[in-house]
Amino acid sequence: MKNIFLWLAATVFFKPAPVSAQDIKISLLAKNQPVFTQTNQNPVLRFSVENPSPLRLNAFSGTIGAEVLNDIEKIELYDSDTLSHFTSRRLLGETRIKGRKFTIKFNGSYTFNGHHLWLNIVLKNSAKLAHQLMLQPDCFLVDNGKQVRLNRKQFVFRIGSIVRKHGDDKVNTYRIPGIATTAAGALISVYDIRYLNARDLPANIDVGMSRSLDRGETWEPMKVVMDMGEPNENNGVGDPAILYDTQTHTLWVAALWSKGNRSVASSKPGLLPDETGQLVLVKSTDDGLTWSKPVSITAEVKNPKWNLFFNGPGTGSVMADGTLVFPAQYWDENKLPHSTIIYSKDHGQSWKAGIGAKNNTTESAVVETSPGQLLLNMRDNAGKFRSIATTNDFGQTWQMHPTSANTLADPVCMGSLIRARAKVKGKLKDVLFFSNPNSSVSRKNLTLKTSLDLGQTWSEGAQLLIDERESYGYSALTMIDENTIGILYEGVGDLYFVRVKINDLFK
Numbered sequence: 001m002k003n004i005f006l007w008l009a010a011t012v013f014f015k016p017a018p019v020s021a022q023d024i025k026i027s028l029l030a031k032n033q034p035v036f037t038q039t040n041q042n043p044v045l046r047f048s049v050e051n052p053s054p055l056r057l058n059a060f061s062g063t064i065g066a067e068v069l070n071d072i073e074k075i076e077l078y079d080s081d082t083l084s085h086f087t088s089r090r091l092l093g094e095t096r097i098k099g100r101k102f103t104i105k106f107n108g109s110y111t112f113n114g115h116h117l118w119l120n121i122v123l124k125n126s127a128k129l130a131h132q133l134m135l136q137p138d139c140f141l142v143d144n145g146k147q148v149r150l151n152r153k154q155f156v157f158r159i160g161s162i163v164r165k166h167g168d169d170k171v172n173t174y175r176i177p178g179i180a181t182t183a184a185g186a187l188i189s190v191y192d193i194r195y196l197n198a199r200d201l202p203a204n205i206d207v208g209m210s211r212s213l214d215r216g217e218t219w220e221p222m223k224v225v226m227d228m229g230e231p232n233e234n235n236g237v238g239d240p241a242i243l244y245d246t247q248t249h250t251l252w253v254a255a256l257w258s259k260g261n262r263s264v265a266s267s268k269p270g271l272l273p274d275e276t277g278q279l280v281l282v283k284s285t286d287d288g289l290t291w292s293k294p295v296s297i298t299a300e301v302k303n304p305k306w307n308l309f310f311n312g313p314g315t316g317s318v319m320a321d322g323t324l325v326f327p328a329q330y331w332d333e334n335k336l337p338h339s340t341i342i343y344s345k346d347h348g349q350s351w352k353a354g355i356g357a358k359n360n361t362t363e364s365a366v367v368e369t370s371p372g373q374l375l376l377n378m379r380d381n382a383g384k385f386r387s388i389a390t391t392n393d394f395g396q397t398w399q400m401h402p403t404s405a406n407t408l409a410d411p412v413c414m415g416s417l418i419r420a421r422a423k424v425k426g427k428l429k430d431v432l433f434f435s436n437p438n439s440s441v442s443r444k445n446l447t448l449k450t451s452l453d454l455g456q457t458w459s460e461g462a463q464l465l466i467d468e469r470e471s472y473g474y475s476a477l478t479m480i481d482e483n484t485i486g487i488l489y490e491g492v493g494d495l496y497f498v499r500v501k502i503n504d505l506f507k
Contacts, residue, residue: 025050028137028150032468034160034498035133037125043078043086044157045119045137049112056143058109059093060119063100065134071127071159072097076120077104079112086118101138109143123159129217129499133157158466158498163189163210163219166493173198174208174495176313176414177476177488178242183249187212187478188288189488190253191495192238193224198493201263201277205236207255211288215480216497225282225291226255234260237280237294241326243316248347251284254326256310257294267308269333271299279310279328283348301342301353307331309353312339312364314416314476319368324348327364327376330356339364339378339387341395354395358387365417367432369454375401377417377434379410384440386410388455407458408449409440413473416487419454420479422502428482430454431502435475435487438465443473446489450505464505466498 027048035042049055060077076094080087093104121133135155140148164174173194180188193208207226210219226237237257244251256263257278267277279301280294302309312327319325324344330353331337338356357364361378369375373392380387386408388401408415415436422431432455438447450462466487475489480499488497 026140030155032465034158034467034496035121035123036160036162036496037123037127038162038165040122041086041088042121042123043118044121044133044135045155046086047117047119047137049115049117051113054111054113056109056111057140057148058106058143059103059141060117061101061103061138061141062119063136063138064097064102065132066100067131068127068133068159069097069100071123071131071133073122073124075102075104076122077106078118078120079110080116080118086120088120092117121157127159129159129161129215131159133159158500160496160498161216161219163488163495163497164191164208164222169222171195173493175472175490175493176239176474177490177495178240178253178314179476179478179486179488180242180244180251180315181478181480181486182244182251182287183246184287185213185215186287187216187480187486188242188244188251189219189476189495189497190225190240190242192240193222194238201236201238201256201258202234202261202266203236205238207237207240207253209253209288209291215484216486216499219497223288223291225253225284226257226280226294228257228259228280228294234258239310239313241311241313241316243318243324243326245322245324245347246318247322249285250348251288252316252324252348253282253291254311254316254342255280257296262308264308264331267331269305269307271302271304276302277308277310279342281348297342297351300351301328302330305333307333307335311342312362313414313474314363314365315418315478317367317418319374320371322347325366325368325374327366328353329362329364332356336360337362337381339376341366341374341376341391343394352394354391355398357389357391357395357398358400361387363414365415367417367419369419369432375417375455377408377415379412379414380405381412383412384409386415386436401455403455403458408434408436409438411437411439411441411443411473413437413443414475416475416477418477418479420485421482422479422485423482424452424502425506433477433485434458435466435477435489437471437473438463442470444468444470446471446473446475448477448485448487448500448505462505464500466500467496
């Protein structure tokens, strides 16, 4: 399965019509990305017509898998002068699905040379995430009625749902995903509601929440769970992280409140909202139906000499003894950032903080790898790789891990890390899952990786490319069940959700 989702390019040759076969060439590229409900743009295949003589084409035929016959609204073919990305300016034709074989008849007979044709899938909103879209391009039909046969390779695409789409509820941008699964099986996603633009704090931002009761197939209407008062460009709250206390069945969300210009750039020493950004918490004891009012714990965790202290976004974790842990970061008196943690041993009644694991690090993720030992996976401003450290005393001291700054590629971006009891090839194992843009230079190729030895190694044979496109790059992981992991991740202004079978990581 893994290889199917890589970029695939092949040069295909046609039977003579109207010139010799060796002269007729079309390059085929399959995009490595899911197809989503709630959108009419899912470009999956690109045909580039680069022929010595112009070709007059009037139809395209293909085959789809039986599993998705009831999932597809229509299949479209577009002509575009853009090689790198899909545009929908010129629709050649479309078809509704009546069986596995389909033909798209063009709205006329067109002459092509130096053109890029895009095959686009429009799913029904009822399309099932458990299904996978198999697509096989079969042939083009030329003007004289002859078939120009392709090499009939099958491509497979995951089906996902869009949790929030830019423009929903008149919001410009949705960013910074976090997600958790409750004991009842509800998926609770949190994120920034960036009303006016894509800008970070300080800005008019609230923390939103969407809930799914059907494993991510559909999402309930958005709720605002953090709103710090009169909306304006200098009073916002964002960068949320979420965790689920399995003992008390309580959801906790942490975020940064910037009253005035009190985010990273302009926070100052002190503890008061008019001096420094505030680390605020809300909670829900009814699976996300209702939420408490925000409470600041800044005085509990921040050294007054530091400029800023707040959580790392994404997902927190719960230790085996019930201790709640959020990743965190602080900017010291010299405005140098440090990744750390906050923790609670009394189920959120009080909180304490560690010291920095490594300077010049910011957003991080944390898991327990052995009893009492926490592993912190950090975004490092030095670039190229993630930095990793461990602590046995809740962040009072740290030791650098052997995989630090040499194993997990990173383009200076947020990443997600969880520990789970998962079924791998039929056997239950303790597994670490990690997601981020798998690149040292750019935020693209969002990849899910697996470690079967709790972070000592990360095998290239146990990872899966989820989405190759460039994006804002943030992601958050949660277990759906012992066989399935869910990933909530950013596009450009949108939030996507995809389910992945654990065994797909090991094929």
